[in-house]
Amino acid sequence: MPAYAPAEIEARWQKAWEEAGLFTAKEDPEKPKYYVLEMFPYPSGRLHMGHVRNYTMGDVIARYKLATGHAVLHPMGFDAFGMPAENAAMASGGHPKDWTYANIDTMVDQMKPLGLSLDWSRMFATCDPEYYGQQQALFLDMLEAGLIDRKPAVVNWDPVDMTVLANEQVIDGKGWRSGAEVEKRELTQWFFKISDMADELREALDGLDDWPAKVRLMQENWIGRSRGLQFAFDVVGEEDKQIEVYTTRPDTLLGASFVGIAADHPIAKELEAVNPAVAAFCAECRKGGTTAEAIEKAEKMGLDTGLRVRHPADPDWELPVYIANFILMDYGTGAIFGCPAHDARDLDFARKYELPVISTYVPVDGEITLPEDGGEAYVPGKEEEVTYVKLLAGEEQQTGLAGIDAAIAWAEEKGVGTGQTKFRLRDWGLSRQRYWGCPIPVVHCADCGVVPEKKENLPVELPYDQGNEPIDFSIPGNPLDRHPTWRDVPCPACGKMAKRETDTMDTFVDSSWYFTRFTAPRAETPTEMEAASYWMNVDQYIGGIEHAILHLLYSRFFARAMIKTGHLPEKSAEPFDAMFTQGMVTHAIYKSEKGGRPVYHYPEDVTLEGGKAYVGDTEVEIVPSAKMSKSKNNVVDPNAIVSQFGADTARWFVLSDSPPERDVEWTASGAEAASKHLGRIWTLSDKIAKMEEEAPGQARGADDETLLREMHKTIRDVTLGVESFGFNAAIAKLYAFTATLSKSKASPGAQREAIMTLAQLMAPMTPHLSEEVWTLQGGEGLCAAAPWPVADEAMLVEATVTLPVQINGKRRDEVTVPKDMPKDELEALVLANEAVQRALDGSSPKKLIVVPGRIVNVVV
RNA sequence: GCCUGCGUGGUGGAAUGGUAGACACAGGGGACUUAAAAUCCCUAGGCGUAAGCCGUGCGAGUUCGAGUCUCGCCGCGGGCACCA
Numbered sequence: 037m038p039a040y041a042p043a044e045i046e047a048r049w050q051k052a053w054e055e056a057g058l059f060t061a062k063e064d065p066e067k068p069k070y071y072v073l074e075m076f077p078y079p080s081g082r083l084h085m086g087h088v089r090n091y092t093m094g095d096v097i098a099r100y101k102l103a104t105g106h107a108v109l110h111p112m113g114f115d116a117f118g119m120p121a122e123n124a125a126m127a128s129g130g131h132p133k134d135w136t137y138a139n140i141d142t143m144v145d146q147m148k149p150l151g152l153s154l155d156w157s158r159m160f161a162t163c164d165p166e167y168y169g170q171q172q173a174l175f176l177d178m179l180e181a182g183l184i185d186r187k188p189a190v191v192n193w194d195p196v197d198m199t200v201l202a203n204e205q206v207i208d209g210k211g212w213r214s215g216a217e218v219e220k221r222e223l224t225q226w227f228f229k230i231s232d233m234a235d236e237l238r239e240a241l242d243g244l245d246d247w248p249a250k251v252r253l254m255q256e257n258w259i260g261r262s263r264g265l266q267f268a269f270d271v272v273g274e275e276d277k278q279i280e281v282y283t284t285r286p287d288t289l290l291g292a293s294f295v296g297i298a299a300d301h302p303i304a305k306e307l308e309a310v311n312p313a314v315a316a317f318c319a320e321c322r323k324g325g326t327t328a329e330a331i332e333k334a335e336k337m338g339l340d341t342g343l344r345v346r347h348p349a350d351p352d353w354e355l356p357v358y359i360a361n362f363i364l365m366d367y368g369t370g371a372i373f374g375c376p377a378h379d380a381r382d383l384d385f386a387r388k389y390e391l392p393v394i395s396t397y398v399p400v401d402g403e404i405t406l407p408e409d410g411g412e413a414y415v416p417g418k419e420e421e422v423t424y425v426k427l428l429a430g431e432e433q434q435t436g437l438a439g440i441d442a443a444i445a446w447a448e449e450k451g452v453g454t455g456q457t458k459f460r461l462r463d464w465g466l467s468r469q470r471y472w473g474c475p476i477p478v479v480h481c482a483d484c485g486v487v488p489e490k491k492e493n494l495p496v497e498l499p500y501d502q503g504n505e506p507i508d509f510s511i512p513g514n515p516l517d518r519h520p521t522w523r524d525v526p527c528p529a530c531g532k533m534a535k536r537e538t539d540t541m542d543t544f545v546d547s548s549w550y551f552t553r554f555t556a557p558r559a560e561t562p563t564e565m566e567a568a569s570y571w572m573n574v575d576q577y578i579g580g581i582e583h584a585i586l587h588l589l590y591s592r593f594f595a596r597a598m599i600k601t602g603h604l605p606e607k608s609a610e611p612f613d614a615m616f617t618q619g620m621v622t623h624a625i626y627k628s629e630k631g632g633r634p635v636y637h638y639p640e641d642v643t644l645e646g647g648k649a650y651v652g653d654t655e656v657e658i659v660p661s662a663k664m665s666k667s668k669n670n671v672v673d674p675n676a677i678v679s680q681f682g683a684d685t686a687r688w689f690v691l692s693d694s695p696p697e698r699d700v701e702w703t704a705s706g707a708e709a710a711s712k713h714l715g716r717i718w719t720l721s722d723k724i725a726k727m728e729e730e731a732p733g734q735a736r737g738a739d740d741e742t743l744l745r746e747m748h749k750t751i752r753d754v755t756l757g758v759e760s761f762g763f764n765a766a767i768a769k770l771y772a773f774t775a776t777l778s779k780s781k782a783s784p785g786a787q788r789e790a791i792m793t794l795a796q797l798m799a800p801m802t803p804h805l806s807e808e809v810w811t812l813q814g815g816e817g818l819c820a821a822a823p824w825p826v827a828d829e830a831m832l833v834e835a836t837v838t839l840p841v842q843i844n845g846k847r848r849d850e851v852t853v854p855k856d857m858p859k860d861e862l863e864a865l866v867l868a869n870e871a872v873q874r875a876l877d878g879s880s881p882k883k884l885i886v887v888p889g890r891i892v893n894v895v896v
Numbered sequence: 897g898c899c900u901g902c903g904u905g906g907u908g909g910a911a912u913g914g915u916a917g918a919c920a921c922a923g924g925g926g927a928c929u930u931a932a933a934a935u936c937c938c939u940a941g942g943c944g945u946a947a948g949c950c951g952u953g954c955g956a957g958u959u960c961g962a963g964u965c966u967c968g969c970c971g972c973g974g975g976c977a978c979c980a
Contacts, residue, residue: 257900257975363980366979367980375980709921710920885914
């Protein structure tokens with residue numbers, strides 16, 4: 037018998053599947069459809085174990101659904117625009133396009149040996165002009181439908197690289213690449229009007245039952261709905277001037293002691309123009325970093341403007357107006373009223389500037405030191421009961437929430453303000469001053485203004501060269517800005533020479549609709565309604581938790597926008613029926629120290645012995661379960677694993693041990709164990725095949741029944757495991773059944789039935805080995821195409837059951853009885869039990885609990 | 897600070913309120929071998945010779961029965977964050 041040789045086997049079966057066209061998605065009205073999708077990768081050029089785990093999970097589902105008679109769509113593509121390609125071009129002088137497509141080729145070559153059941157005929161990359169041209173068409177439709185806005189926005193500007201930076205790219209107030217001090221600049225940018233849909237996007241989360249609760253919650257917090265009161269303070273002496281504020285705690289209105297405005301508030305800007313002290317202060321405020329630590333450390337700073345406003349509840353009560361550094365212009369109205377007694381931040385501020393502290397309520401239960409007496413600010417929960425010490429709207433004692441409602445009602449009745457719901461979610465700025473992205477298809481004309489490009493002119497394709505010269509990516513700024521032949525075009529409206537928009541789209545746009553494009557990847561329109569109606573929605577989406585907020589939220593917005601513009605059916609407002617967030621693949625770091633600096637050792641240089649790690653004779657530190665990182669020398673290359681053990685081993689290992697939503701640690705010993713197990717199955721299959729030849733047609737005995745009962749239980753458990761993302765538990769059952777089978781004395785026929793079923797149950801995880809076993813045992817056609825085994829209910833019912841016998845809830849013994857033994861007989865049997873007799877010691881039990889088929893509990 | 901999730905052997909982890917520790921790794925013992933590797937078998941929560949006792953972060957509670965439900969602590973992780 038030849039040894040288990042995955043390299044040869046796997047290539048052969050991958051070819052067989054391809055020739056059979058098994059994974060080409062075909063619309064079939066006779067079958068239920070199933071669309072399973074893993075988040076498509078960025079073509080970094082390097083497949084990592086996280087990809088392998090992600091795609092293997094999707095593949096298990098896809099293969100299982102195929103075997104259960106579904107028309108399956110399981111596509112793959114590449115999220116191919118973005119900064120790394122430009123950075124690579126800057127670093128090594130190549131072209132982002134060449135770099136990207138070369139990487140895609142490499143990654144496809146790395147993915148194919150994994151034996152994934154992908155429909156490669158639908159593959160595309162978002163940097164294909166055929167894709168981004170349709171994205172431009174979508175942009176134009178959305179623009180026309182009023183879903184897109186153009187407005188000024190404050191951005192982080194890197195003056196050296198001459199580009200806008202995302203918040204994450206600003207480190208300690210400096211550009212991440214250039215190291216230059218980042219400036220705040222106001223630029224006119226394009227925005228998707230996602231905030232208009234904030235409430236809808238929030239409410240629809242409730243319907244996403246098959247999403248992780250955690251993801252729904254993260255989205256809900258991100259959208260950040262709050263209810264409060266918006267009202268205006270009249271400025272003393274300037275009767276036409278008012279300051280609008282928004283508050284979620286209008287119940288504390290009588291505790292107001294100042295009004296604060298942001299440095300970018302219109303009134304602050306007005307004062308800034310005439311008062312150098314104000315100008316200096318505002319400039320100082322704008323400098324502040326945006327990082328968490330910077331905010332933590334930043335001291336509350338304020339400047340008295342000299343303006344005074346009237347309290348809405350008492351025209352004789354005047355409050356000072358401060359410009360303060362902790363007030364944000366882009367939330368609410370950019371102005372607040374400060375209530376030091378009930379807000380920790382306002383209390384800090386009030387103490388620093390010696391402003392009054394006025395408690396408006398105190399807790400019903402418990403004693404506190406009032407903030408005016410040096411205590412902390414008292415902020416009750418919305419359900420907490422409070423006693424009012426100052427009355428605004430007739431309240432005396434009620435919950436915080438009722439107080440808020442009463443205060444809003446009071447304000448509305450008096451005509452002071454209105455109750456309003458606000459959201460934290462802001463519009464999605466999509467403009468990027470970069471080359472390697474989807475060009476925004478508009479033209480700026482001196483006469484006509486901003487003019488959308490004509491659809492027949494799409495795609496607005498990125499220029500590869502600059503005339504006859506290659507584009508120089510080493511010059512700071514956007515190459516499209518200094519590309520006259522691309523930039524200068526006739527106005528689509530009047531025909532006069534005008535300038536093309538040189539900004540490109542945020543790469544999140546590319547990934548917000550790709551899953552719809554897979555339903556008709558070569559269509560001349562963004563989607564085809566018929567195909568989209570058939571395949572949408574994505575039945576199961578799988579990806580990392582890092583995309584829990586932005587990518588999924590943007591996709592949900594896009595689905596709604598595509599319905600409004602006629603590119604998706606109504607049913608697809610929520611495009612992902614079920615979502616699963618998988619954990620990472622981690623690996624230990626082997627660390628030592630040399631000259632005070634850490635040294636990271638490659639796993640292949642490390643010897644493991646008795647739970648300790650050595651390099652040569654020196655023990656090194658093991659840091660378990662660390663994220664794989666090139667700089668820590670703990671990256672495991674999937675291709676190396678596939679060449680060493682085969683794809684089936686890699687697939688089997690990443691699914692075993694840890695539950696899919698948690699991290700799994702890659703260990704060499706674990707991978708070897710997986711490989712050995714697959715080898716054992718190979719050997720077992722061979723043994724069973726020979727047994728049949730040597731002793732055909734033996735009668736089935738009791739051993740057959742035992743084996744087949746175990747087989748049907750395994751079918752039930754594995755099926756359940758696969759359907760509920762319990763892959764690790766399913767694999768444990770498969771291990772157990774393999775052990776049962778290898779020890780079984782059942783007839784050759786029964787053993788063959790068992791191993792063929794085992795092959796089928798393993799096929800979603802180890803498809804190549806399964807085909808091999810299937811064929812050897814005389815299975816017809818491809819194992820991957822064979823119908824999924826169904827557990828026989830009759831075989832799941834045992835004739836006898838073993839019941840644990842508990843005394844006072846602790847297990848003391850067990851009895852094996854016929855399954856349907858009458859209750860009184862069972863009771864008698866239990867009472868006669870030796871352990872029970874001993875515990876009873878002559879007395880009679882206080883209580884006897886019998887749960888049929890489960891347990892017996894004697895209470896003494 | 898607010899919101900959240902999680903604490904089970906040496907390790908990863910099983911367990912519809914019903915026999916805690918399935919399955920796997922690492923460990924220990926053995927068979928085969930001159931030896932090693934490979935393979936196979938046995939063992940394995942702790943204490944105890946044993947009967948038995950104790951055990952799911954800690955403390956209470958509900959229940960005939962709690963890893964699972966409730967409350968309060970402690971510890972670790974994730975998300976958001978000068979958001980009014």
